[in-house]
Amino acid sequence: MRRTSKSLLVMWTFLLLGVVGWCDRLVAEEQCGVCHPESRVAFGESRHAQEGVSCTDCHRGDGTTLEVEAAHRQGFRSLTDRQASPAMCAECHSDIERMRPYNLPVDQYAVYQISQHGQAVAAGDVTAAICTDCHGIHDIRRVSNPASSAYSRNIPSTCARCHADPSLMEPHGLTASVVADYESGIHGRSLLEERNLAAPNCTTCHGVHGATPPGIGDVDKICGACHDQTRQAFLEGPHREAMLAAGLPECASCHSNHAIERFHFEDIDGLCGECHGAESEQATLGTKIHTLVHSTAERIEEAASLVQRAERAALRIEDYEARLEEARTYLTEALPLVHAVTVEPVEQVTRRAHAIADEVQHEIHGELDRTEEHLGLALFWFYVLMTLVILVLFKRRLRAAREAS
Amino acid sequence: MSEEKSSVLDWFSRRLNLTEIFSLLTSYGIYYGELDSRKPLREALAEARERPVALYSRWPRILSLIAVVLIGLELLTGGLLALYYLPTPGSAHPSLGTILRDVDFGGFVHQMHFWGGQLLILVLILRVIRYFLGGLYHPPRELIWVFGALLLLVAFHLDLTGRALPMTDQGYWSSVRALEIVGSVPVYGSLIHFLVGGGGSFITELTLIRFYVLHVALLPIAAVILIYMHFSSIRRVGLGGDPDQKRIQPKGVMRNQLLTLAIVLTLVFGLLVTLAVVAPKPFHREADPFATVPGIGPPWYLLAPFGFLEWMPEIVPQWLAGLILFLAFMAFLVVPFLHRSPGGPKKRRIVLVIFLLVILVWVVFSIYGARVA
Numbered sequence: 021m022r023r024t025s026k027s028l029l030v031m032w033t034f035l036l037l038g039v040v041g042w043c044d045r046l047v048a049e050e051q052c053g054v055c056h057p058e059s060r061v062a063f064g065e066s067r068h069a070q071e072g073v074s075c076t077d078c079h080r081g082d083g084t085t086l087e088v089e090a091a092h093r094q095g096f097r098s099l100t101d102r103q104a105s106p107a108m109c110a111e112c113h114s115d116i117e118r119m120r121p122y123n124l125p126v127d128q129y130a131v132y133q134i135s136q137h138g139q140a141v142a143a144g145d146v147t148a149a150i151c152t153d154c155h156g157i158h159d160i161r162r163v164s165n166p167a168s169s170a171y172s173r174n175i176p177s178t179c180a181r182c183h184a185d186p187s188l189m190e191p192h193g194l195t196a197s198v199v200a201d202y203e204s205g206i207h208g209r210s211l212l213e214e215r216n217l218a219a220p221n222c223t224t225c226h227g228v229h230g231a232t233p234p235g236i237g238d239v240d241k242i243c244g245a246c247h248d249q250t251r252q253a254f255l256e257g258p259h260r261e262a263m264l265a266a267g268l269p270e271c272a273s274c275h276s277n278h279a280i281e282r283f284h285f286e287d288i289d290g291l292c293g294e295c296h297g298a299e300s301e302q303a304t305l306g307t308k309i310h311t312l313v314h315s316t317a318e319r320i321e322e323a324a325s326l327v328q329r330a331e332r333a334a335l336r337i338e339d340y341e342a343r344l345e346e347a348r349t350y351l352t353e354a355l356p357l358v359h360a361v362t363v364e365p366v367e368q369v370t371r372r373a374h375a376i377a378d379e380v381q382h383e384i385h386g387e388l389d390r391t392e393e394h395l396g397l398a399l400f401w402f403y404v405l406m407t408l409v410i411l412v413l414f415k416r417r418l419r420a421a422r423e424a425s
Numbered sequence: 426m427s428e429e430k431s432s433v434l435d436w437f438s439r440r441l442n443l444t445e446i447f448s449l450l451t452s453y454g455i456y457y458g459e460l461d462s463r464k465p466l467r468e469a470l471a472e473a474r475e476r477p478v479a480l481y482s483r484w485p486r487i488l489s490l491i492a493v494v495l496i497g498l499e500l501l502t503g504g505l506l507a508l509y510y511l512p513t514p515g516s517a518h519p520s521l522g523t524i525l526r527d528v529d530f531g532g533f534v535h536q537m538h539f540w541g542g543q544l545l546i547l548v549l550i551l552r553v554i555r556y557f558l559g560g561l562y563h564p565p566r567e568l569i570w571v572f573g574a575l576l577l578l579v580a581f582h583l584d585l586t587g588r589a590l591p592m593t594d595q596g597y598w599s600s601v602r603a604l605e606i607v608g609s610v611p612v613y614g615s616l617i618h619f620l621v622g623g624g625g626s627f628i629t630e631l632t633l634i635r636f637y638v639l640h641v642a643l644l645p646i647a648a649v650i651l652i653y654m655h656f657s658s659i660r661r662v663g664l665g666g667d668p669d670q671k672r673i674q675p676k677g678v679m680r681n682q683l684l685t686l687a688i689v690l691t692l693v694f695g696l697l698v699t700l701a702v703v704a705p706k707p708f709h710r711e712a713d714p715f716a717t718v719p720g721i722g723p724p725w726y727l728l729a730p731f732g733f734l735e736w737m738p739e740i741v742p743q744w745l746a747g748l749i750l751f752l753a754f755m756a757f758l759v760v761p762f763l764h765r766s767p768g769g770p771k772k773r774r775i776v777l778v779i780f781l782l783v784i785l786v787w788v789v790f791s792i793y794g795a796r797v798a
Contacts, residue, residue: 336526404692411687412688
């Protein structure tokens with residue numbers, strides 16, 4: 021009996037402790053959402069909420085009480101000061117200990133401070149972008165989340181929020197057409213239409229938090245990050261030094277900066293004359309290089325259509341296709357080399373491509389040659405005609421014999 | 426008759442009814458004239474040779490004979506192709522590749538088979554036109570017309586099934602187009618779709634093996650039977666036309682006739698070989714059932730029904746358009762029962778006008794179908 025009541029007492033105590041604990045949790049949980057439901061819901065979407073960051077971690081104050089006065093005491097901050105806001109993010113994001121488990125860089129605030137945005141904000145221009153303009157306020161998602169405004173494919177539209185707005189750009193002497201230009205260019209189309217995430221967005225060239233327009237002398241380094249072969253050839257050529265001296269941006273002078281188009285062979289012809297004069301030595305050199313590349317591309321296309329003909333004639337084309345692929349690779353190699361503006365390296369690779377295409381054409385023509393078949397047909401018709409002559413003669417003899425009888 | 430000179434033939438003659446076997450050739454129009462199967466072959470032939478040639482078998486009435494020779498050629502070349510062809514979707518195209526590339530004369534046999542088929546369809550169409558213009562469907566020759574029309578139908582199906590067998594993209598999609606046309610006909614269309622499998626919108630393993638069986642067994646047998654029936658009917662009722670029997674010369678005519686046939690068939694064979702060498706059918710890529718190749722219409726002889734179906738306004742349900750096609754074909758089949766007596770010159774003129782109208786409509790819809798495709 022006594023043992024039973026004792027154990028009942030123990031159970032009762034544990035139950036009571038559980039209820040108290042539960043009530044304690046209720047009280048300890050943040051109550052901010054009761055008055056700020058929209059912010060609470062937006063925050064619920066964020067990476068911060070997933071990692072257990074609470075309202076008071078940023079806003080301070082007391083989140084456990086439902087009394088308005090008490091809740092907004094204890095150093096509460098509303099964070100509407102745009103100038104102070106980046107430093108608040110840096111409280112955690114520049115903290116090595118805190119960021120190490122997430123493998124996030126901690127120098128981003130420092131980088132931001134030397135960016136055009138950061139410098140403008142520091143100088144008192146609060147229209148310049150701060151952290152929350154790009155990442156969101158409460159609903160900050162991971163950059164790898166496609167719903168994030170900082171996701172690779174969303175960056176152009178995020179930048180466009182300010183950079184496509186003439187009222188914001190004009191006071192700084194900036195044009196509001198850059199994002200539209202980018203979207204019409206090959207990089208924008210590749211990223212946005214073809215969904216190629218390897219294609220560059222705004223931050224690839226301008227930097228992420230340290231966003232700054234690249235200066236003359238840096239353009240080739242930025243383009244060269246992806247177009248390495250082209251840059252190497254460009255550095256070997258005479259143009260870089262001349263452009264720097266003349267104050268012209270390197271790659272962008274010919275290719276433009278945002279509305280970059282794929283270069284067509286036809287466009288290269290006459291391009292040199294635009295700066296050097298149509299009659300100049302350089303224009304002749306340009307025409308020569310253009311002819312080399314253009315004629316090789318034409319040869320490869322001719323060979324490719326011949327391969328199709330060969331396929332219809334039931335020839336084996338696997339080998340030809342492989343060799344044409346090799347020729348195309350040489351042609352692709354020639355395009356970066358064009359930027360050195362010397363004939364020899366371009367000629368070296370186009371000659372190889374040319375030779376392969378010629379060889380393929382020659383061999384297919386040999387295989388497609390039907391002279392033997394046509395000779396056989398002529399021989400066949402010779403026999404057919406002989407047979408016909410014999411049959412007709414035979415008929416005539418029959419008729420003669422009949423008439424004689 | 427000396428013993429040594431005729432030993433082999435007589436040896437067989439004593440053991441087989443050679444005359445009866447030979448008379449099979451007569452049944453297929455190769456040797457015109459009746460043979461007395463009770464007599465030994467030599468005697469029967471000697472007798473037949475001196476007999477006058479029936480008017481129905483005289484030059485230029487040899488379209489059926491050309492058809493028989495072409496069917497024979499198709500059986501021969503088809504048999505050779507079947508030695509290497511594999512009727513499964515995965516290996517059909519590669520096996521044709523093997524035939525074209527690695528088998529000696531494989532390409533030539535393939536081209537002969539293709540062009541022989543096209544020529545056969547052309548000859549069968551010409552034959553039907555000739556029967557119509559010659560009035561060869563009035564009693565008692567109704568069956569000549571019916572067998573001719575059915576043979577044409579069988580030839581169309583042979584060509585259709587044959588086109589799909591190599592699983593090239595052109596052949597595949599032209600078969601699918603053809604199946605769509607057939608599928609528009611009520612009852613018959615759904616029956617065909619059920620029989621070939623794949624619901625008529627794509628070609629599966631089952632479709633291919635069924636096409637193959639139709640192409641190499643059922644349809645050729647039907648063609649051979651129909652052409653036998655045709656000649657059987659002709660031997661009974663003749664080809665009519667000019668009943669001027671006096672034009673037949675009584676002596677040595679059969680030999681003369683055979684020589685004429687030999688000349689014509691040599692020319693046909695020459696034409697076929699020339700087509701096979703000069704205009705080989707291209708070996709197209711393997712079909713991808715998930716990638717429609719644009720610009721492929723049905724085979725040339727189905728362009729008119731295809732054009733008709735495309736021309737029909739959207740409001741007309743497909744089954745109604747199909748029904749019209751079906752009724753048109755049935756009307757074509759039962760022409761001899763619709764128009765029984767030749768009538769006077771005025772009625773003949775009306776018939777001629779109707780014929781020209783039908784040809785005109787066919788040509789116009791064919792051109793329209795080709796442009797739509």
